[in-house]
């Protein structure tokens with residue numbers, strides 16, 4: 001059975017994410033700690049966190065991931081951005097520990113016209129500080145699409161980060177199928193998928209894999225453009241996505257949808273939570289070819 005879920009909104013209170021996940025039929029959810037496009041952080045009250053934990057304890061939603069806000073850039077040479085990133089991630093990691101989530105997923109960031117290795121070193125430095133300052137927290141680096149000076153678009157980059165942090169139990173990776181495809185990592189044929197898994201094993205990344213983001217891509221292979229498409233409606237296509245999630249190497253890994261259609265669903269957009277039908281079931285059927 002695939003552990004499938006979706007990114008859901010926390011509008012109206014963090015506990016509402018559990019309701020939205022259940023309404024969709026999720027066994028895994030991902031949430032933002034606050035608005036992803038601003039540095040302004042949301043203060044989650046003790047009451048709302050307690051409510052979240054009470055609901056979570058009896059929920060069909062098991063795994064919970066926090067996705068850091070988009071403004072974070074762990075590789076930034078700008079000390080102001082670097083500091084703001086540290087603070088935002090510290091908040092997110094503290095929230096992760098408080099609510100008992102699996103980890104905080106973050107994009108490694110961009111080296112902003114400095115050398116790639118310098119950017120990667122800055123990511124490692126801030127990550128190590130965060131892991132020291134927030135005991136029991138887990139940081140998860142997401143593979144990126146590789147636009148501009150983006151870090152983390154290759155398995156070599158991800159290996160550097162995992163290895164550099166020196167805390168394999170508390171640092172992991174998240175693979176995003178849209179980002180991998182856009183960055184030029186192929187997995188569409190049996191051979192390509194075999195090579196992809198072999199690279200992950202060789203670089204100690206398979207054991208570091210904590211989650212998979214499953215998204216189709218609106219842009220072509222190696223386009224370095226990060227625009228998600230609904231499952232089966234993009235250029236990757238359902239056949240390749242189906243064989244990717246069916247690969248034994250990924251057995252048991254939580255799989256999270258971040259598809260555009262989620263934004264149009266009531267569960268994702270507003271505070272009202274309506275039964276959105278059988279979305280997760282439909283996607284499961286698509287991905288596993290059932291019925």
Ligand SMILES: [Zn+2]
Pocket residue numbers: 067107142
């Ligand atoms: Zn992401």
Ligand SMILES: [Zn+2]
Pocket residue numbers: 142176213258
């Ligand atoms: Zn993603």
